[in-house]
Amino acid sequence: MNAETISAFRLAKRDPADLTAELPLGEEHALQSASDAFHALADTMPQLVWSTLPDGSHDYYNARWYEFTGVSVGSTDGEGWAGMFHEEDQPKAWAKWNHSLETGEPYEVEYRLRHHTGEYRWMLGRAYPIIGTDGIIQRWIGTCTDIEDQKRAALENEILSQELSHRIKNIFAIISSLISLTARARDAFGEHASELLGRIKALGRAHEIVRPHSEKSRPSLGVVTLSDLLETIFEAYPAFSEGRISVLGGDTVIGSKSATPVALIFHELATNAMKYGALSTSAGKVRLELVEVEDEIRLEWKETSGKGGTLEEPLSGFGTRLIDLAISQQLGGSYERRWTEHGLEISMVFNRNRLIENA
Structure with missing residues (x-):
């Protein structure tokens, strides 16, 4: 040779x-x-x-x-x-x-x-x-x-995932119905039932966008970003369609595991703004800015009331504890909360890898 x-x-x-x-x-x-x-x-x-x-x-x-x-x-x-x-x-x-x-x-x-x-x-x-x-x-x-075996396994996993997602969606519907029935039977439960229903629906919307139960319901963009999820949550609030809630930035892909706590956090913040903060006034606005700094994602929530005078800060309640639990424990992030005369301002910091993590 x-x-x-x-x-x-x-x-x-x-x-x-x-x-x-x-x-x-x-x-x-x-x-x-x-x-x-x-x-x-x-x-x-x-x-x-x-x-x-x-x-x-x-x-x-x-x-x-x-x-x-x-x-x-x-x-x-x-x-x-x-x-x-x-x-x-x-x-x-x-x-x-x-x-x-x-x-x-x-x-x-x-x-x-x-x-x-x-x-x-x-x-x-x-x-x-x-x-x-x-x-x-x-x-x-x-x-x-x-790659026939890999293709078949992937298809089977997709079918299983869609079936599981469909069942979870049904569970959300059943829970919502039970809450509504209980509220109608007990007047004293009405206010709490409304808050609980809001949280359940927020979780349902988050679940649907990151784990659609069918190809028809899958987001057309293919991947889900943080801003996509936030806009889906805010769509339930009239202030969003009125242009009084704005989301800037947020191209970071979000994983299915972090979608639930993120949905809860911003549902609580938006609800709080409607009741006590800037969105309780017709001229009030909320600006949410998402900034990527190396391996960190920073979210700045800032309310402006659009009127003079000082808004009353609500007492710490279950919503506040829920936000703390979601940010600190479920997402491993940190936050700083400030109450101004125009409403709440809160700065949150998360690790990028934690946000993109899938279940």
């Missing part, structure tokens, strides 16, 4: 999907001069391994490809491979492959490949170019990795 062949053999020992290297120029490609070694290596891999010419024309498949597809040797050379993919996946696969051929960028796509039994299985297709010393692509080396 000459030096050029040894060099190519060492190159071939790497994962073919990660094979991006500069090879010596010559009448024969270095990888071709070590074809026996490369083919033997490729045939031992669990993936389906293939290679193409610079124009994307397939000229090699390993033994796994033929075992999986059941096609005759050479029948999928050139562009004959295209018919092996599910027709629904072909446009996307072709678009990405053509883009890679035009730009030299690595190729990666998920598609369904026809098994020799006739069924289709999900594959993760990857390919990297082999580039010569002149900077020109000399061929592409790629793999197809069977």
